[in-house]
Amino acid sequence: MDATTPNDPRARLPAHAVPESIGQATVKVCLHKDCLVRGGEDVYHNLKEGLSKEEALVLPVTECFSFCKEGPNIAINDNIVRGVKPFLAVERVRQELRDPSCKADGLGSRSISDLDNVLDEIVP
Numbered sequence: 001m002d003a004t005t006p007n008d009p010r011a012r013l014p015a016h017a018v019p020e021s022i023g024q025a026t027v028k029v030c031l032h033k034d035c036l037v038r039g040g041e042d043v044y045h046n047l048k049e050g051l052s053k054e055e056a057l058v059l060p061v062t063e064c065f066s067f068c069k070e071g072p073n074i075a076i077n078d079n080i081v082r083g084v085k086p087f088l089a090v091e092r093v094r095q096e097l098r099d100p101s102c103k104a105d106g107l108g109s110r111s112i113s114d115l116d117n118v119l120d121e122i123v124p
């Protein structure tokens with residue numbers, strides 16, 4: 001089955017080089033204490049059940065993303081998305097994958113490692 005369209009960059013690849021699925025996202029769900037009490041566990045379970053393996057690998061993490069009061073928070077390919085409602089979590093991830101809301105130079109576009117470095121510079 002050919003899943004490519006004429007505008008799809010994969011259409012220019014030889015048939016044997018086109019992967020079945022490209023762009024599987026990694027979604028990390030903060031289950032640290034503040035996100036946990038704000039519904040992080042429901043977000044995690046809804047994402048695990050609602051997203052296919054081709055769409056995303058959903059991982060529970062206990063590292064805090066440092067936006068605790070805005071939780072529950074998730075990181076989609078290390079871009080942090082805050083205030084995810086459990087019942088809207090699946091659609092929110094799909095929306096972010098289709099049309100990322102993070103600005104190129106915005107805080108949300110930075111990886112968790114980058115944010116750690118920023119915090120290290122601010123807090124000695």
Ligand code: FES
Binds near residue numbers: 032033035036
């Ligand atoms: S507890 Fe989730 S961001 Fe801090």
